[in-house]
Amino acid sequence: MKTIAFFTTARAEFGILSALIKKVDRDTDLDYRLFAGGMHLAPEFGNTIREIRDRGFHVTDTFDFLLQGDQPRVLAESVGIAVKEVARIFNDYDFDIACLLGDRFELLAIVTNALLFSKPIIHIHGGESTKGAIDDQVRNMITKAAHVHFTSCAEYAENLLKMGESPQRVFNTGALAIDNIRQLDKIPQEALFKELGLQKDKPTVLATYHPVTLESNISPLQQIRNLFTALRAFDFQIIFTAPNMDRGYREIMDEIQTQVANAADYRYIESLGMRRYFSLLPHCRFVIGNSSSGLIEVPYFKIPTVNIGDRQKGRIRHQSVIDTDYSVESIKQGIETAMSAEFRQKLKNMPFKFGDGQAAQKMVDIIKSIELNQDFMRKE
Secondary structure (H helix, E strand, O other): OEEEEEEEOOHHHHHHHHHHHHHHHHOOOEEEEEEEEHHHHOHHHOOOHHHHHHOOOOOOEEEOOOOOOOOHHHHHHHHHHHHHHHHHHHHHOOOOEEEEEOOOOOHHHHHHHHHHOOOOEEEEOOOOOOOOOOHHHHHHHHHHHOOEEEEOOHHHHHHHHHOOOOHHHEEEOOOHHHHHHHHOOOOOHHHHHHHHOOOOOOOEEEEEOOOOOOOOOOOHHHHHHHHHHHHOOOOOEEEEEOOOOOOOHHHHHHHHHHHHHOOOOEEEEOOOHHHHHHHHHHHOOEEEEOOOHHHHOHHHHOOOEEEEOOOOOOOOOOOOEEEEOOOHHHHHHHHHHHHOHHHHHHOOOOOOOOOOOOHHHHHHHHHHHOOOOHHHHOOO
């Protein structure tokens, strides 16, 4: 029996991983350990470890490493603490493989420990590109350390091959999030809107805005203020969720909370959780911001994404994605396009690029076939 150690530090990452963890748990040849840390343990990000447990997942242990603040030194020191906390986990628990998803910078603490403890690494969502954020460099660093890669589409698999990864280690499985979307028991609209304080007869928008860590021409504060200025030109009810913990997140979070406090139709919820998030999307006129979800999961619902700025520059686009710059006028034009009946009509037959909802089973089959020997551990 192989035991997989799943490490999670953020709400979106765990939401995606959960489909694979469930599939591993049901397989008689596999077992799992689940280690949660980072933003999951922070009240300002929704204390989402409660959601993990409420959904029936057993959290084997936690690793708390976040310091207060978003300055480079604070974030770097947080990663240093994470290295130490994760070392304790690698030392105290027995497992065969470490599994990571995405491109959060704190995942480098887990990669470091996996290398030093001689544990193979499975990496999910490699080969992607986000030119406007350090995520690109972090993701590629994880790629070069990882022993197995599960990608969301063929183009991203090809990118890994161009980086020198062996074809025997790269598998195009599709995106795990689609497994979750297809299997999830959705909350009925009436119950969901009542819980969130929304009106059924008013256009609903979902907004998520993260720091653009490699943007130096316009501040995070000005970016988020421009977004609010553009939105105020329309009559929407809007749900805002918390930004990720990156350099500059505090300015964005504080401004969102200030603006929401002065607008009756705006709501701020640190984390919707996967069930509420995927239940809400079909009832949204569009989503807006710069989250990767707007480019990966949202197109599955065939609704528009207004994608602001350079954070997701380089990712594969569906026809539903409307790119804007940071200016108020450009964002307003993007919203007008998203609201256009003609544009929305074009999306009805839009093909989806990121798999068929069978990613978890494909991953499980591949994991079971792996021979954990010296040749596997030695990358060419």
